[in-house]
Amino acid sequence: MDERPDQDVMTNPRADRVRRVARLAGRSSRQREGLFLAEGPQPAREALRAHLGIVGAPQWRPGAVVEQLYVSERVGDRDAELAGLVERAAGAGVPVRRATDEVLAAMSDAVTGQGILAVCRIPDTAAEAVLPGLGDPRLVAVLCRVQDPGNAGTILRAADAAGAAGVVLAAGSVDPFNPKVVRSTAGSLFHVPLVTGADLAATTRMLADCGLQVLAADGQGPVRLDRPPSGLLARPTAWLFGNEAQGLSAAELALAGERVAVPLYGQAESLNVATAATVCLYASAMAQRGA
Structure with a gap:
């Protein structure tokens, strides 16, 4: 009854x-x-x-x-x-x-x-509806086939904390409205503009039109996050973060102007994508603020 x-x-x-x-x-x-x-x-x-x-x-x-x-x-x-x-x-x-x-x-x-x-x-999350409203963005996180709800939620929360203008979840990424993602964002879901199901190539072109450079977080990248070229991190940036198991594909890496590696000082084989994303987003946020 x-x-x-x-x-x-x-x-x-x-x-x-x-x-x-x-x-x-x-x-x-x-x-x-x-x-x-x-x-x-x-x-x-x-x-x-x-x-x-x-x-x-x-x-x-x-x-x-x-x-x-x-x-x-x-x-x-x-x-x-x-x-x-x-x-x-x-x-x-x-x-x-x-x-x-x-x-x-x-x-x-x-x-x-x-x-x-x-x-x-669920709000409108189409790139065409969201990206033009970002104005003059300085920092955007782009998730490329990130599929773990905890990772996606943590990246969204980190992007919010770092003052990012938006978060893009490219096609193949987890649904950000999955209950596990929502819980792991700790409310940040409601603070940051979201784009979902985006065509990555088209979206990176739109971000470039907004004045953002595209950087790829790549453990094998030739540029080190702790020794970047002068002024690189201070520029408006869209960061690409790849799949948990496979990282960024060759096609995804080709969309970036630079491939940037987070240095590993200890004996860990690699960083979890959410941890790497947090480090990269904060590196840009602090450089852009003159820290």
């Missing part, structure tokens, strides 16, 4: 509504519905802040981010600021439903329930 519309707390983890929300963990359901899950306090907090116009990249239009919100009865006890955002969102017309921890766990892709879950709208 499903919950009655006037019931205060959702208690049935097998209800139709619960199943519909849970199906958004799958890519086909996300594409069909145009919705995704932001699970847990920090992703939900940033989704609500974007919805209320407090933060958010331009593609996250205020008032058009959060479609539905499901919260634990104890959300106010756990996080007063988050409870205040929930109250403001409810006042702005977002449907808010209270739910038991069992119901929230049934909706969630996470191993354990997170106490709050926001159902959010």
Whole structure:
């Protein structure tokens, strides 16, 4: 039996509504519905802040981010600021439903329930719609067939922290609206303009038209990140980061003006792509700021 519309707390983890929300963990359901899950306090907090116009990249239009919100009865006890955002969102017309921890766990892709879950709208992520709105970008991260959700989410979070103007996920990369990616961004998903499913060659041409040089993070590159040519890292830059197992292909490397290696001072064979991306993005960010 499903919950009655006037019931205060959702208690049935097998209800139709619960199943519909849970199906958004799958890519086909996300594409069909145009919705995704932001699970847990920090992703939900940033989704609500974007919805209320407090933060958010331009593609996250205020008032058009959060479609539905499901919260634990104890959300106010756990996080007063988050409870205040929930109250403001409810006042702005977002449907808010209270739910038991069992119901929230049934909706969630996470191993354990997170106490709050926001159902959010997927924005327009086409390169033609997003890139012209970047203005005069200084730093962009481009993911080339990065397929691990944790890696993709960590790179997106690092790009946000480094002040990047945007993140591009080329065709063959993981869906950034995968629940595992969303959780690993810790809310940064809502701060940085995103391009998904991009044709890499066409996108790098568009980035070059915006005035960015293209650098490839390549462990075998002839340029070392700690000894770059004078002024290289201070220029507006789009960084290419490759697949976890294969790195950047010959065709992908050919799109870059320089191949840059992160030096290894110890005995590690290589760096994880997310770690390498963080180092490269911060090297550019600090050089561009005169650090």
